Amino acid sequence: MSESTLGAWTPFRPSPAQLQRIEADVGAILDIQAELVDNAPDLKVRDRVAHQYQIAGGRVALKVAGDLPAPLDGVGLFQPGAEYIGIGRISTGLGCPHLETDPDFLGIRLAFATATGPRVDFLGINDPTSPTDDHPRFMALLAATADAAGSKAVIGSGVGRLRLADLLATNLRLVMSLARRIGWFGGIATALHVTKQTARTARSTTAYQTYWTGIVETGGVPGKFVIEPTREENGLRPLDPGQRYLSKEWRERQGRGPVEFNLHWIPFINEAETPTVELTRPWREQRHLVGRIAFPKLDAESEEAQLWDALAAEMGANSGNWVRDRANSIPLPGTTFGVARLFAYRKSQDGRGALPEASYAQVFQTGVIDPGLAADLRRRRLDKRRAGHVDSAP
Secondary structure, X not given: OOHHHOOXXXXXXXXXXXXXXXXXXXXXXXXXXXXXXXXXXXXXXXXOOOOOOEEEEEEEEEEEOXXXXXXXXXXOOEOOOOEEEEEEEEEEOOOOOOOOOOOOOEEEEEEEEOOOOOEEEEEEEOOOOOOOOOHHHHHHHHHXXXXXXXXXXXXXXXXXXXXXXXXXXXXXXXXXXXXXXXHHHHHHHHHHHHHHHHHHHHOOOOOOOOEEEOOEEEOOEEEEEEEEEOOOOOOOOOOOOOOOHHHHHHHHHHHHOOEEEEEXXXXXXXXXXXXXXXXXXXXXXXXXXEEEEEEOOOOOOOHHHHHHHHHHHHOOOOOOOOOOOOOOOOOOOOOHHHHHHHHHHHHHHHHHOOOOHHHOOOHHHHOOOOHHHHHHHHHHHHHHHHHOOOOEOO
16 A cells, blocks of 8 residues: 555644643543442542443563554554564453443544553554544533432333443433533534444444544554454343453453454545545544554452553553654644543543552563552452442452
């Protein structure tokens, strides 16, 4: 693929005034965190505003392909044949714990560091589109999910442990909240799109499925990454799956052997086929295989596995953690939505007191959780459990 085949793209390079405005647009993150604690009975301390409940977390490996597309070749992690140790996480999408097979996004976070130190995070959901086209509507959606957290139906709970009546009550309250914030037309349109996106999880038997990242700039070209299972195994699940069905299935799966994904890059073609503004439209995918990702086989009950799980939960992540050119000279994402996400993730991590990156940066190079970090992780997890806070499966 040559760059001459690509359509025109003008990256967003914000002025200081634009940065100030975008940061103000996402300033309600701290208020949303507080509202989630007030509304969701399983939350006792401020936590994530999205992807709060961890299905799986731990050590992960990346092996980069030997033959790479020209825009990626030599940029950041993308050194042909290179291998990296990282920290992976699979999660639900909402900011409060719930039945894992409720309609919701599933999320993935894969964090690595280059050989020279810069952090690189792949952040994706199990749908090829964004929930909204712009960050003000996304903030409205986050606020609406906080409004609806903990909603209960007046009537009974529905079929088995599915709590269908509670789910309907939650969805109704979410739509009403969206309508108040962005109008009935925008609220209903957003709710319908999200309903379509999240239906896949309601049918899922496993969190081992395909995830798409947002738009990232690499080597002067915008693109997305697709994290795809090496084999398709997401079939039909039981009607009454249980509270932590996906967590249990993942632990059993990883106990049998490594959980592997192919990493594909899909480049921007033009605005009509690969939209960078209408983010709720899917891209036409011209996939290039650029690596292999593996969560290694492990015993979920082992002390080491539990420490890696705690590290995945307590550390932060940011879509702005990326290397955009060979010199790492571009400090910010190339889209307005990307810049807004950078600020939103940063505020969320400050609000929940995420683990300082300096305390675990060495893990990316050594693959070892040292005694000091291990003690901090045990303390953080014990403090939350003593408070009755639900942060991941036991």
